[in-house]
Amino acid sequence: KTRRIAIANQKGGVGKTTTAINLGASLAAAGRPTLIVDVDPQGNAGSGLGVYSGEGEKTLKDVLNGLCSMTEALRPTAVEGLYLVPSSPEMVSLERDLLGAQDAPLRLRRAVESLEGFAYMLFDCPPSLGLLTLNAMLAADGVLIPVQAEYYALEGLTQLLRAVEYVRGRLGHPLEIDGVLLTMYDSRTRLAEDVEKQVRKHFGRRVYQTVIPRNVRLSEAPSHGMPVLEYALTSRGAQSYLAVAREMLAATAV
Amino acid sequence: KTRRIAIANQKGGVGKTTTAINLGASLAAAGRPTLIVDVDPQGNAGSGLGVYSGEGEKTLKDVLNGLCSMTEALRPTAVEGLYLVPSSPEMVSLERDLLGAQDAPLRLRRAVESLEGFAYMLFDCPPSLGLLTLNAMLAADGVLIPVQAEYYALEGLTQLLRAVEYVRGRLGHPLEIDGVLLTMYDSRTRLAEDVEKQVRKHFGRRVYQTVIPRNVRLSEAPSHGMPVLEYALTSRGAQSYLAVAREMLAATAV
Numbered sequence: 001k002t003r004r005i006a007i008a009n010q011k012g013g014v015g016k017t018t019t020a021i022n023l024g025a026s027l028a029a030a031g032r033p034t035l036i037v038d039v040d041p042q043g044n045a046g047s048g049l050g051v052y053s054g055e056g057e058k059t060l061k062d063v064l065n066g067l068c069s070m071t072e073a074l075r076p077t078a079v080e081g082l083y084l085v086p087s088s089p090e091m092v093s094l095e096r097d098l099l100g101a102q103d104a105p106l107r108l109r110r111a112v113e114s115l116e117g118f119a120y121m122l123f124d125c126p127p128s129l130g131l132l133t134l135n136a137m138l139a140a141d142g143v144l145i146p147v148q149a150e151y152y153a154l155e156g157l158t159q160l161l162r163a164v165e166y167v168r169g170r171l172g173h174p175l176e177i178d179g180v181l182l183t184m185y186d187s188r189t190r191l192a193e194d195v196e197k198q199v200r201k202h203f204g205r206r207v208y209q210t211v212i213p214r215n216v217r218l219s220e221a222p223s224h225g226m227p228v229l230e231y232a233l234t235s236r237g238a239q240s241y242l243a244v245a246r247e248m249l250a251a252t253a254v
Numbered sequence: 255k256t257r258r259i260a261i262a263n264q265k266g267g268v269g270k271t272t273t274a275i276n277l278g279a280s281l282a283a284a285g286r287p288t289l290i291v292d293v294d295p296q297g298n299a300g301s302g303l304g305v306y307s308g309e310g311e312k313t314l315k316d317v318l319n320g321l322c323s324m325t326e327a328l329r330p331t332a333v334e335g336l337y338l339v340p341s342s343p344e345m346v347s348l349e350r351d352l353l354g355a356q357d358a359p360l361r362l363r364r365a366v367e368s369l370e371g372f373a374y375m376l377f378d379c380p381p382s383l384g385l386l387t388l389n390a391m392l393a394a395d396g397v398l399i400p401v402q403a404e405y406y407a408l409e410g411l412t413q414l415l416r417a418v419e420y421v422r423g424r425l426g427h428p429l430e431i432d433g434v435l436l437t438m439y440d441s442r443t444r445l446a447e448d449v450e451k452q453v454r455k456h457f458g459r460r461v462y463q464t465v466i467p468r469n470v471r472l473s474e475a476p477s478h479g480m481p482v483l484e485y486a487l488t489s490r491g492a493q494s495y496l497a498v499a500r501e502m503l504a505a506t507a508v
């Protein structure tokens with residue numbers, strides 16, 4: 001059975017895309033075929049993996065507009081066992097395009113339900129709680145919440161948890177919290193320690209043991225179009241995402 | 255005459271709020287009364303300045319829904335000459351609330367047109383190009399674009415410039431580019447240097463001379479509810495935002 005995870009947080013720049021790419025590559029390296037779906041019109045997951053969409057190539061926009069299946073839109077990446085469905089800048093107007101369509105929030109779920117052959121699917125969300133993130137949450141089993149070890153990061157969590165409750169309660173979809181992942185942790189500052197204490201106090205066991213350090217290799221890797229595993233395997237950045245993958249595999253192992 | 259600037263970039267976490275707060279405080283310190291309008295439902299500009307909205311207090315949501323004027327919603331901050339109109343988490347549904355209203359994109363412009371007494375107004379935008387950012391662009395004379403010295407930062411610029419062209423061309427509003435501000439510049443990495451070269455090549459004189467360094471004081475200040483000017487005046491973070499204010503004042507001096 002495929003495990004589907006939405007990587008979401010409406011706070012910007014907290015490491016959603018970096019987590020989708022590097023956790024995805026680590027799961028694939030552990031022999032679990034993984035699909036990354038880029039639900040963000042910015043398209044960073046695509047370029048971070050060196051995948052660009054040319055004229056006429058199918059993207060998630062075509063899938064959500066019912067013009068093709070996921071199978072037609074998905075592409076292999078340079079990483080064995082890791083695949084990507086790229087986004088399109090035109091998805092910015094999806095809310096307008098699908099206005100009035102009763103099933104607008106369910107388009108992604110319908111598209112992935114019939115897709116086989118993947119152990120994991122990761123949905124990289126944009127920094128907002130609109131129709132695109134709603135589609136990802138309704139298509140997922142769980143939501144992984146990257147939280148930057150910074151002051152503003154705690155503020156948005158209440159709104160995000162309210163959105164998860166809305167999906168579970170009002171829409172009746174049993175979305176769990178897969179986990180909270182602390183990112184960009186700079187151990188030289190007290191601020192990071194304070195944020196970690198508050199996050200562990202608030203979320204308890206749902207916080208990943210692994211903390212992602214601030215590590216320049218993680219920000220350099222996308223400029224080479226590859227995950228950090230391939231760019232700098234021995235770096236703290238690469239090793240920390242391998243550890244997250246191990247935690248995720250252990251949690252879902254039957 | 256008031257100069258109104260939208261601080262916008264749909265890429266998340268690039269320093270929009272940090273720029274609004276610290277540039278605003280620096281302009282106020284230079285004797286120019288400044289109003290920060292928090293157009294982002296996350297409300298980070300409010301909490302970064304230690305301003306919280308209690309029950310029944312007016313916010314930008316009430317202004318945009320036509321329930322009160324800007325004068326009624328604006329508050330003083332702990333900084334002399336610096337005022338804030340706080341946002342509300344409920345602004346997330348503004349697109350739905352104002353559906354069908356012909357003047358939906360012009361609500362902020364109408365609200366600020368009659369407001370006097372400020373030399374500068376800074377509009378802190380959310381990380382998206384939806385109705386809220388459109389309102390800010392239509393209410394502003396210029397747009398200041400913070401660009402993080404990181405790989406993904408360059409990707410979104412094309413979409414942002416297209417949005418500016420749409421506002422100028424299709425909507426006929428003479429929005430200029432006030433400037434591009436490089437932020438979180440980490441001089442230890444080559445990546446930052448590469449991004450700076452590309453930004454200066456592409457934008458030329460429209461790039462601020464001042465570059466904001468990555469500086470931990472900037473990320474600590476909001477947890478104390480104050481701008482970095484008040485928290486750590488001699489830090490590189492505070493000094494760099496004072497330099498930006500000087501550049502802005504020189505550019506608009508007649």
Ligand SMILES: Nc1ncnc2c1ncn2[C@@H]1O[C@H](COP(=O)(O)OP(=O)(O)OP(=O)(O)O)[C@@H](O)[C@H]1O
Binds near residue numbers: 013014044220222265
């Ligand atoms: N642990 C880390 N150490 C250093 N840099 C990092 C780390 N994680 C992410 N980055 C860099 O920080 C920036 C923000 O990360 P990223 O783009 O993954 O966040 P995001 O949440 O996907 O942003 P958005 O909200 O725009 O989608 C990127 O330039 C990325 O390369």
Ligand SMILES: Nc1ncnc2c1ncn2[C@@H]1O[C@H](COP(=O)(O)OP(=O)(O)OP(=O)(O)O)[C@@H](O)[C@H]1O
Binds near residue numbers: 270474
């Ligand atoms: N120059 C800097 N040095 C160090 N930290 C910084 C700097 N500028 C901003 N930060 C920190 O980086 C994080 C992102 O900055 P900020 O929240 O201002 O970005 P933003 O563009 O407003 O984000 P969003 O897209 O969510 O609105 C914050 O935690 C902030 O404190």
Ligand SMILES: [Mg+2]
Binds near residue numbers: 016040044124125
């Ligand atoms: Mg992203």
Ligand SMILES: [Mg+2]
Binds near residue numbers: 294298
């Ligand atoms: Mg902000």
